[in-house]
Amino acid sequence: MIGIMSDSHDRLEKISKAVRVLNHRGVAAVLHAGDIVSPFTVRAFRELRCKVHFVWGNNDGDKLTLIRLFGDMATFHGWVMHGTVGGLSIYMAHHIPDELAEKLARAGFNLIISGHTHSLSIRRLADRSMLINPGEVCGYLTGRSTVVVLDSLTMQAEVVEL
Structure with missing residues (x-):
């Protein structure tokens, strides 16, 4: 199981x-x-009992302090992450236009994760590719606070309201 979140905004x-x-x-x-x-916000994230992977968003401020305070529990991938988690080939960036998402799916990424718009969206793009925007944790723009839990074996995504 993989947790997916974005736009926590303090x-x-x-x-x-x-x-x-x-x-x-x-x-x-x-x-x-x-x-x-x-x-x-690091003190709240520190309660997680797993590794966290982050990419930068357009509002992230003191990046060096975030990296230092998270320490070993997190990996900061810069503006883009492409790697493997839970057996899935993943591409994650704060904002991914639809045309790029389609190309990434054709390139073989199983999971493409985007945020920025604060709009929850889960779409299948190709045979085994999925584009997920988990919405916003903060709930400021949409009034909904959400995360997504993904079963990496079945590719079933569940939206969880906070």
């Missing part, structure tokens, strides 16, 4: 709730598609 109570949900679900890794924003 909203500590929602981050804490997301962490509790993801820990309860027993996710093996969390993928965050950007806009953590400030270093003071």
